[in-house]
Amino acid sequence: MKRRGRGIACMWYPIGFTVAANPSAAVVKINEDGTATLLTGTVETGQGSLTILAQIVAEELGIATDDVHVVSADTDTTPMDTGAIASRTTYVTGNAARLAAEKAKGILFEVAAPLLQVKADQLEVCDRKIQVKGFPQRHIDIGDVADRARGVNGQPPIGSATFNPATVALDPETGQGKPFATYVYATQIAEVDVDDETGEVEVLRIVASHDCGTPINPMLVEGQVEGGISMGVGFALEEEILFDASGRQVNSNLTNYIMPTSLDMPEVVVEIVDSYDPTGPFGAKGVGEPTCVSTAAAILNAIHDAVGVRVTSLPATAEKVYAGIKAKRAQEAKQITAG
């Protein structure tokens, strides 16, 4: 008989390396037509980080995402970046990219200020224009300013910047200190059916509420959460590299190493919680790794809720769950006999 259960798990996760420096550098070049090119040494490994970085640069320059082209991942042409690791790209590379864009924008403001007859610090960007704060009708097209910066002022608008998260070393005895600049938080709730005659677990639904600071691109945040959950489902129920007695892997292939397919995935509901981190680019933190952290815990708690069995070793295969159910029944039978 199928028994339904639900389980909750929450987590926290840091952005960036543990104390160790993990800087990013970035270069933003504003083209003569007001579009921009970002140079970054980070690598697009599927997360959509280049699109996120383009959005951050676009926001800083008051232009659209499509106006920014990103050149990445070449040690000859792009500035140093610690890379696609530790959920750090949005926060660390994003901060570097924003700062680089801000510097390039500063050059445009210097060029635009005399034209608009104000000081540079009275200017702002909006909808591909440079305008006077509080007087948006006084504006110049950003492309005109960029072209003028090059052709009249002889000052091509290029900015470069670096960013490294602020940390404090840990005391070697007590581990006390500030290992990370910021953290994200999340809760996932799983609903499962457990077949109490086979131990088989079906994950029906996972509701995930994640903090990533400001979601630079909610669609890509959802994609990260959904993907992280699939990895968490595999971690919870299926995946395990097995070794023989001599230390050789026995299932080093996708036939016998079982990872989630489209049929194993539950319905996933993603919520992004309201959050803003003043130290992140436009309030953003990060989202890559944390998405897979609490899934297995939530599923295992749901199994416990369904059949009263606490599986303490992952993955919770049908064999393990069924062994737990049998042991529990035996225990209950003994109590009844004793009673």
Place this chain on the structure above:
Amino acid sequence: MTKVTLNVNGETRTASVPPEMTLLRLLREEFGLTGAKLGCDVGDCGACTVIVDGKTVNSCLMLAPQADGRDVLTVEGLATMERLHPIQKAFEEKGSLQCGFCGPGVIMSAKALLDENPDPSVLEIRDALAGNLCRCTGYSKMIEAIQDVARGDNRQPVGESA
């Protein structure tokens, strides 16, 4: 060597291949169609999925001579100069692909499904993608995109297809 003549994306192609060559290697190495990917070479991951005579196959498992005289459609055969295929468009709009390595295979599985069943249920979509492993997306946005296409949100004349 065996002479193989087949229709690939609407064009007749011929190659002289050793009998043990797979269709995947024929497409990638002889015809330069690198859309279908080699992810495992033993039919587990589905990254090499193409459509042969209307049915999806793992092209790493099919020998090139077995494709002789047949119609093969690869991901390169979906778009035209004018437009993306509705599935490609929906996948782009939904952000259905992340690293993208599984994408061509998934899209071919989706195409075969929708050709046969224009209005699939979520379970039918999941079933059609079961042979395509994806590690990035959890499949959610792929399923949503395929539903969009089925609902006609992205429906437009598809043009010729094998």
Place this chain on the structure above:
Amino acid sequence: MEKKPAAVVEREARVETRDVVEMLRAPAAAPLVPLPLEVLVPEARQQTPAVRQRATRPDCRLHGLGQTKYIDDMYLPGMLYAKIKRAGIASARILSVDTKEAEAMPGVVAVITGRDVPVNSFGPSLKDQPVLADERVFHAGDGVAAVAAVTEQIAAEAIEKIKVEYEPIRPVLDPFESLKLETPGLHAPNPNIYGHKVIKKGDVAKGFAESYRIFEGSYRTQMVEHVPLEPHASIATWDPNGRLTIYSTLGRITLGRADISRTLGVPMSRIRIIATIVGGNFGGKNEITTEPVVALLAKKSGRPVKCTFTRPEEFASSTTRHPLVMDYKTGVSREGRILARQIRLVLDGGAYCSWSETTLGKACILSAGPYQIDNLYAEAFVVYTNKTMTGAMRGFGAPQVCFAYESQMDDIATALNIDPLEIRMLNALKEGSLSPTSQKLHSVVVRETLLQAAQRFGWNGNGARS
């Protein structure tokens, strides 16, 4: 045996091997594939302000068209294909490596062993990993030799012809055996416990003494593979100025260049790393694997060389997620507030250190969970075994410890008959809370995520079940 010029070998190969060489030549020109060049830019990409837009990804369009060029889709003129011979034995001394028969095979252009690697060690913290094992095999996935040949198939056949003589050494597979003092050091003089971390806050003894109840639990997790759909791959090519270009699936080109520079003994200014679009990473593509091997083979052969992992290599010869054994002891008040927590973590580090130091640190700091705990003692060890190396994988130890602390949290809730949501709300970190390392936290939204998830799920209050 005097080495024949590469051109002669290849010419001979083309004549002597079956049709396969003929057949696997590169296509003369890429075929015409019609591309939709004038597709409209999706609306969300044209909006300002840009942040918070559901902007589409330009790379996603290329993925969907099958036009993204991953390493395996790239070909350079004259390129050779490399295969790496794997030890297949978990622990052994290498007595000899005989490559003569492989070298003599038609179509084989270059062969290298561990002895050909100028500086045969690397690693992000400890430099304990060889490019190719030379004296000692530490796990079954270690490479011992590599071949570059005119086709992938010839390279695969050639590595079968390489004869390696091993003196087996009993492997240590259990991290608890490795922990014992009497177990000989796997990487002597390095101790088997190659990383240790302590987080100490408050007074756990006092906290336990004040507790209404104390809960103890032990939890274990397994070894997991990243399974990027794209296997690790790289292509190396040298120019006549002695400059090396490597196209690679690395997610960290800065570290990659440093390690390639070290292992090859080539200055960084002469190395260019280009990471193409990478087909999945999840932490598994943060270190060099094939890169120095293809660089050395390319240098020896004078031709570009590509190497792509097979799926079994992806499992056995790249990093994996650390298995953990986690012991938790938690003291709580009658209301369910955590008063003290003591944790011991043992990480099975596998054959090499890789990113174990980072995993150890993050696991230890995060092991308390997102909760306010004044009295905490967390200790973590990572030990060598002769299993597949572990390293960075999405979450760096966090999914493991979350499984432990959240399992125990529910056991506490059940025992005290408190709703699982409520006990978490009661203990959750808040704005300004001090972390286990006494860091004052900002932008803390644990409770907000708990409430949002519970509301969306339909988690009704007082839902505690026995």
